[in-house]
Amino acid sequence: MTNNHLTDETLQAFLLKESQDDAVAAHLSACAECREKLENYQRLVAGMQKMAPESFAFDVTTVVMDKVVRYERQKKRMQELVFWGLLSILIIVIIAFSIPFLSQIRAVFTAIPVFTMLLIIGTGLVVLLFLIVDLNTQYKRKAEKIFQNKLQPIR
Numbered sequence: 001m002t003n004n005h006l007t008d009e010t011l012q013a014f015l016l017k018e019s020q021d022d023a024v025a026a027h028l029s030a031c032a033e034c035r036e037k038l039e040n041y042q043r044l045v046a047g048m049q050k051m052a053p054e055s056f057a058f059d060v061t062t063v064v065m066d067k068v069v070r071y072e073r074q075k076k077r078m079q080e081l082v083f084w085g086l087l088s089i090l091i092i093v094i095i096a097f098s099i100p101f102l103s104q105i106r107a108v109f110t111a112i113p114v115f116t117m118l119l120i121i122g123t124g125l126v127v128l129l130f131l132i133v134d135l136n137t138q139y140k141r142k143a144e145k146i147f148q149n150k151l152q153p154i155r
């Protein structure tokens with residue numbers, strides 16, 4: 001029996017419970033050499049099972065989270081671009097519509113004192129600035145809320 005040892009394939013199949021051969025079990029109980037081989041395989045498989053899930057889960061989580069974060073950042077940048085694009089178009093349209101009345105507007109400003117004119121322009125600019133800042137902060141708050149809701153299910 002000792003010169004007819006079990007092959008590596010037979011030992012692996014027995015270990016992974018692919019085969020439940022009585023002859024293999026009988027040989028293992030009689031032969032210390034094959035038993036040692038089987039124990040070595042057992043240790044190897046146990047080590048692999050211990051290591052594989054941990055490294056796999058870690059890598060997948062990192063990769064997925066990295067991709068999600070990059071995607072959200074790209075989306076945010078795109079939405080910001082759209083927001084500023086629309087705002088510029090709006091300003092251009094307003095300017096374009098006010099061009100035919102430019103002479104009338106100038107007539108109004110030349111008719112009034114310089115100090116009053118500066119006051120009017122200054123007030124207009126401040127109001128415009130506040131509107132833009134308010135619009136921007138509101139937009140950012142909304143965008144943050146949307147992104148938070150979207151990111152929540154991913155754990």
Ligand SMILES: [Zn+2]
Pocket residue numbers: 002004005006027031032033034035
């Ligand atoms: Zn043997």
